[in-house]
Amino acid sequence: MRVAVVGAGIMGLSTAWALARSGATVTVLDQGSIPNPLGSSCDRHRLIRYPYGASAGYARRVEEAYRAWDILWKDLGQSYYRPTGTLALEGARAGWTTDSRDTLDLLGVPHSVLSRHEVSRRFPYLRCDDVEWALYLESGGALLAQGILTALRQDLDSRGVTLRSQTQVVELDPASPSLRLGTGERLEADRIVVAAGPWTGELVTQPPLPVQPSRQVVVYIEPPPELRDTWRHTPMILDVGSASGFYSVPDVDGHGPKIGDHTFSLTGAPSQERDPTDAEGQAVFQLCANRLVDFERYRLREARSCFYTVHADERFIIQERDKAWILAGFSGHGFKFGAAMGLATADVILGHRDPEGLALWAAGDEQQPARIPPPDSTN
Numbered sequence: 001m002r003v004a005v006v007g008a009g010i011m012g013l014s015t016a017w018a019l020a021r022s023g024a025t026v027t028v029l030d031q032g033s034i035p036n037p038l039g040s041s042c043d044r045h046r047l048i049r050y051p052y053g054a055s056a057g058y059a060r061r062v063e064e065a066y067r068a069w070d071i072l073w074k075d076l077g078q079s080y081y082r083p084t085g086t087l088a089l090e091g092a093r094a095g096w097t098t099d100s101r102d103t104l105d106l107l108g109v110p111h112s113v114l115s116r117h118e119v120s121r122r123f124p125y126l127r128c129d130d131v132e133w134a135l136y137l138e139s140g141g142a143l144l145a146q147g148i149l150t151a152l153r154q155d156l157d158s159r160g161v162t163l164r165s166q167t168q169v170v171e172l173d174p175a176s177p178s179l180r181l182g183t184g185e186r187l188e189a190d191r192i193v194v195a196a197g198p199w200t201g202e203l204v205t206q207p208p209l210p211v212q213p214s215r216q217v218v219v220y221i222e223p224p225p226e227l228r229d230t231w232r233h234t235p236m237i238l239d240v241g242s243a244s245g246f247y248s249v250p251d252v253d254g255h256g257p258k259i260g261d262h263t264f265s266l267t268g269a270p271s272q273e274r275d276p277t278d279a280e281g282q283a284v285f286q287l288c289a290n291r292l293v294d295f296e297r298y299r300l301r302e303a304r305s306c307f308y309t310v311h312a313d314e315r316f317i318i319q320e321r322d323k324a325w326i327l328a329g330f331s332g333h334g335f336k337f338g339a340a341m342g343l344a345t346a347d348v349i350l351g352h353r354d355p356e357g358l359a360l361w362a363a364g365d366e367q368q369p370a371r372i373p374p375p376d377s378t379n
C-alpha cells in the first residue's frame with residue numbers, strides 16, 4: 001500500500017514509522033525542513049505524566065504511550081526518555097490536582113500525597129504558603145522531542161521512506177486520493193494521512209475541523225548557582241489552577257529549566273510573529289515569581305514561541321474522510337501519545353484493526369480498550 005503523509009511533526013513521523021515497519025510504501029511531505037522548527041513538536045522536550053485531572057481516558061492511555069515509546073526506542077537503538085518524577089501542587093480550592101488524585105486512585109497508579117510541610121522539606125526552593133498538599137509520583141519524565149524527530153527522520157530514511165522537505169501541500173482530494181503540491185505536481189497514493197498541526201485549518205477546509213491555533217510562549221531560565229544541581233534533580237512541577245498556572249521542566253540534558261504557561265492564548269497564526277517580545281517572555285517568567293524562593297536571583301535566559309492546536313475539550317481528533325485520515329487537535333498534550341497514535345493509526349489504515357473505536361480511543365473515551373498491547377500479548 002502507498003501512503004502519503006502530510007506533516008513531519010511527531011504525529012506524521014510516528015505514523016510513517018509505524019506504516020513503514022509494517023511494509024507500506026510511504027512518502028512524507030513537509031512544507032519546512034524535517035523536523036520543522038516552527039512545528040508544535042519541535043522543542044527540546046515534552047512531558048509525559050500520569051496525572052490528567054478528571055480525564056481517566058487519557059490517564060489510562062499513558063501506560064500505552066510508554067509501551068509505544070519502548071517499541072520506538074528499540075527500533076532507534078536508544079531511549080530519548082529522561083525520568084524526572086512528577087509533583088502537582090494543590091491550593092485551598094480543590095481543582096485539577098484533586099481530580100488527578102481521584103483518577104489515579106481509580107486506576108491504581110502509584111502516587112503519594114504530601115502535606116505542605118513535606119513539600120517544603122523535600123523541595124525547599126519552593127514557596128509553599130498557599131499550598132495545601134501535593135501529589136507526588138516517581139513516574140513521569142521528559143521526552144527529548146527534537147532528538148526523537150531527528151532520529152525518526154534517520155530511521156525512516158534507512159527504511160526507504162521518501163522524505164520531501166520544503167514541499168507544501170496545497171490541496172487534498174481524499175476521494176481519488178491525491179495531493180496537489182505547491183509546485184503544481186499531483187501526488188497519488190492509496191491512502192493519505194494529514195497531520196498538519198496548527199496549519200490544519202489551512203488544508204482541511206471541507207468541512208473544517210473544530211480546532212484553533214494557539215500561540216504559546218515558553219521560557220528557559222537560569223537558577224542561582226547554588227541551585228543549579230537541584231534543578232537537575234527536581235521533578236516536573238505542575239502548578240495549575242483551573243484558569244491559570246505554570247508547569248516547569250527540570251534541567252534535562254543540560255538544556256536548563258523550562259517554564260510554560262498553563263493557559264491557552266487562542267490567538268496567532270503559526271507562520272507569523274514567531275519571535276516572542278521581551279514583555280511576553282517576562283510575563284511567563286513572572287508566573288513562577290511567587291512559587292520560587294529567591295525568585296529575584298533567577299534569570300530569564302531565552303523565550304520561544306510554539307503553537308498548540310486546540311480542540312475545545314482538548315480531545316484528539318482522528319477522522320476518516322474517504323481514503324484520507326486526518327489527525328488533529330492535539331492541544332497542549334499530544335506529544336506524549338505520538339508513538340501510540342502512530343502505531344494505532346497505521347494498524348487501522350493497514351486493515352489490521354477495525355477502524356471503529358480509533359476515533360473514540362484518540363478522543364480519550366474511557367470505554368475504549370487498549371490499542372497498544374502489552375509486550376507479552378499475543379494480540
Ligand SMILES: Cc1cc2nc3c(=O)[nH]c(=O)nc-3n(C[C@H](O)[C@H](O)[C@H](O)COP(=O)(O)OP(=O)(O)OC[C@H]3O[C@@H](n4cnc5c(N)ncnc54)[C@H](O)[C@@H]3O)c2cc1C
Nearest residue numbers: 007009010011031040041047169197306330333334335336
Ligand atoms: C509550548 C508547548 C508545550 C507542549 N508541551 C507538551 C507536553 O509537555 N507534553 C505533551 O504531550 N504535549 C505537549 N505539547 C503538545 C505537543 O507538542 C503537540 O500536541 C504535538 O507536537 C503536535 O504534533 P503534530 O505532529 O500534530 O504537529 P506539528 O509538530 O506542528 O507538525 C505538523 C507539521 O505539518 C507540516 N505542515 C503543515 N501544513 C502543511 C502543508 N500544507 N504541507 C506540508 N506540510 C505541512 C508543518 O510544517 C509541521 O512540520 C506542547 C506544545 C507546545 C506548543
